[in-house]
Amino acid sequence: xxxxxxxxxxxxxxxxxxxxxxxxxxxxxxLILRWERPIYALAxxxxxxxxxxxxxxxxxxxxAFRALPGFRGQAKFSSWIxxxxxxxCRDWIRRQRRAPxxxxxxxxxxxxxxxxxxxxxxxxxxxxxxxxxxxxxxxxSTLPEEQRTAIILKEYHGMTFQEIAELQGCPLSTVKTRLYxxxxxxxxRLEEERRAASPVVKRA
Amino acid sequence: xxESFQCGNVDALMGYLYDEAxxxxxxxxxxxxxxxxACAAEVDGLNATRQELDTWRPPAMALGxxxxxxxxPVAPIAVAPWWQRPMPAWMQAAxxxxxxxxxxxxxxxxxxxxxxxxxxxxxxxxxxxxxxAGPAASNMVSRSELASLEQRLxxxxxxxxxxAAPRIDAAGGSEEAVVRRVQxxxxxxxxxxxxxxxxxxxxxxxxxxxxxxxxMVNVQQSIRQVEGITGAEFRQQREMWNELTNRxxxxxxxx
Numbered sequence: 001x002x003x004x005x006x007x008x009x010x011x012x013x014x015x016x017x018x019x020x021x022x023x024x025x026x027x028x029x030x031l032i033l034r035w036e037r038p039i040y041a042l043a044x045x046x047x048x049x050x051x052x053x054x055x056x057x058x059x060x061x062x063x064a065f066r067a068l069p070g071f072r073g074q075a076k077f078s079s080w081i082x083x084x085x086x087x088x089c090r091d092w093i094r095r096q097r098r099a100p101x102x103x104x105x106x107x108x109x110x111x112x113x114x115x116x117x118x119x120x121x122x123x124x125x126x127x128x129x130x131x132x133x134x135x136x137x138x139x140x141s142t143l144p145e146e147q148r149t150a151i152i153l154k155e156y157h158g159m160t161f162q163e164i165a166e167l168q169g170c171p172l173s174t175v176k177t178r179l180y181x182x183x184x185x186x187x188x189r190l191e192e193e194r195r196a197a198s199p200v201v202k203r204a
Numbered sequence: 205x206x207e208s209f210q211c212g213n214v215d216a217l218m219g220y221l222y223d224e225a226x227x228x229x230x231x232x233x234x235x236x237x238x239x240x241x242a243c244a245a246e247v248d249g250l251n252a253t254r255q256e257l258d259t260w261r262p263p264a265m266a267l268g269x270x271x272x273x274x275x276x277p278v279a280p281i282a283v284a285p286w287w288q289r290p291m292p293a294w295m296q297a298a299x300x301x302x303x304x305x306x307x308x309x310x311x312x313x314x315x316x317x318x319x320x321x322x323x324x325x326x327x328x329x330x331x332x333x334x335x336x337a338g339p340a341a342s343n344m345v346s347r348s349e350l351a352s353l354e355q356r357l358x359x360x361x362x363x364x365x366x367x368a369a370p371r372i373d374a375a376g377g378s379e380e381a382v383v384r385r386v387q388x389x390x391x392x393x394x395x396x397x398x399x400x401x402x403x404x405x406x407x408x409x410x411x412x413x414x415x416x417x418x419x420m421v422n423v424q425q426s427i428r429q430v431e432g433i434t435g436a437e438f439r440q441q442r443e444m445w446n447e448l449t450n451r452x453x454x455x456x457x458x459x
Contacts, residue, residue, distance in 0.1 A: 025273040036267045044262035053262070058269050065271050136260040154222065155257050161224055176218040187253040 013077040021068055028068070032061050035078065038157060039085050045152045046089040047096075048141055056092060060085040075166075082157075083167055086149065093145060135197075139189040147182035150175055209236035211243055221250055309408050346410060350403065357399055364392050 011019075011030070019027035039060055044053035064071075064081050071080060140148055150168065153159045159167070164175045209216050209232045219225030220233040237244045 025271050029270050032269050032271070036269055040265060040267055041262045044265075045260070050263050050265055054265055054267065057267065061269055061271070133259050133261065136257055140257075140260070151257070155254060156260075161218075161222075173215055176215050179218055179222075180214045183250050183253055186257070187249050190253060190256055191249075 014073065017068070017071065017073070017077050020065075021071070028065055031077065035081055036061065038078075039081060041156060042082065042085055042152060043089055045140070045156060046086070046145075046149055047092050048137070052092060056085060056088045059088055063088075079163065079167065082153075086167060089149075090145070135190060135193050136186075139186050139193070142189065143182050143185060146170075147178045147185075150178040151182045151186070154179055209233045209243075211236075211240060217243075217247070221247065221254075309411055346406075350406060354403060357396075357403070361396055364396070 011027070013031065013034070016027045016031045016034075020031065036057055040053055040057040043056040043060075044050055047053055047056065060081055063084050067084075071077075075083075140151070143151070146168065150164055153164045153167065154161075161172050161175045165172050168175065168178075209229075216225065216229055216233055219229055223230075225233070237247060
């Protein structure tokens with residue numbers, strides 16, 4: 001809120017878009033720099049493969065660059081590229097014709113884990129820490145695409161119900177239902193997996 | 205308003221969970237959760253799940269995409285005429301070589317007459333004493349020829365100059381006449397240059413040939429000298445060897 005006129009100002013997305021549309025490629029590269037991480041993270045969580053997520057991310061900005069003359073500020077730039085990215089993710093999933101592949105290692109060697117744990121950390125803590133990301137990822141991969149995407153946009157990208165509804169092209173209430181159903185399934189899965197994992201660790 | 209929350213109201217529950225509900229709605233849900241243990245447990249469970257979701261991070265990935273700037277249309281560069289353009293390095297080197305060769309040729313040309321005089325043993329018209337002086341004498345003839353040729357060319361050039369100058373003064377007619385005059389001048393200049401080139405080339409060849417013959421004589425002399433030295437050395441070594449064998453064989457005979 002403070003006056004920013006005398007401070008070296010960071011250009012807004014809108015300013016960078018306007019300059020890009022005037023042919024300033026460098027301004028568009030600044031937009032890429034600003035948004036490539038979120039777009040990559042989105043693509044990674046939706047499709048579940050890092051290399052393909054990077055390809056989707058790159059393709060997103062390429063398409064955005066080509067479509068830039070047609071972008072008239074009817075939406076925020078971020079919403080616009082999120083839409084492009086989500087469409088590409090959907091195309092990718094359709095091409096794969098299968099659920100996103102989880103990248104968690106199938107079997108964790110507990111002996112190996114025990115060897116590397118520090119003095120202040122029990123094996124149990126370590127396993128939980130190591131497995132947490134994998135558990136969430138595998139649980140998320142079981143959700144239907146719409147629920148998964150809604151949760152990703154809400155939890156990791158902080159979007160409002162309204163923004164998600166616009167991106168997913170559905171009513172507000174549908175977004176909330178998707179979130180609720182998705183979260184409920186995740187809660188159940190994660191509790192199950194925690195219960196299943198704990199006795200194994202205690203025996204070890 | 206009298207907002208109230210019913211169990212299973214997903215819309216209100218999500219609004220509460222994500223803090224995206226009106227204050228009245230928030231209050232209504234909070235009131236309900238304080239009384240309904242099942243709903244309270246569900247909200248706690250969902251919040252715990254949300255915290256677990258927070259542990260999921262995408263793997264590190266090198267990104268750094270950039271759109272390469274499209275090549276801008278190159279503004280047409282005003283092409284300078286060839287004589288105003290900087291000379292490329294190879295051309296400069298070639299020019300340097302030509303200058304060097306010319307200098308070398310001039311040097312040998314200046315040196316050559318003295319050599320010829322020495323080999324000619326005095327008089328230029330004298331009969332050759334050394335066999336190699338023969339061609340040198342023929343060169344003398346060609347030299348005089350060249351001198352006369354040069355003189356003739358000089359006079360011709362002077363004539364051209366005197367002819368060309370008034371023509372230009374007389375100009376003022378049509379452009380066609382000017383063009384014709386310029387063409388004539390160019391032709392004359394070209395002919396002159398060609399003649400000069402022939403002259404220079406002939407001189408160069410003659411000087412080169414003279415130098416070559418002199419070098420041959422020097423080389424032959426050197427070879428003869430070396431032969432003499434090696435012959436003397438050989439003789440000396442043979443004598444030493446004979447002496448040595450004599451000395452070796454003498455004690456052997458005495459034993």
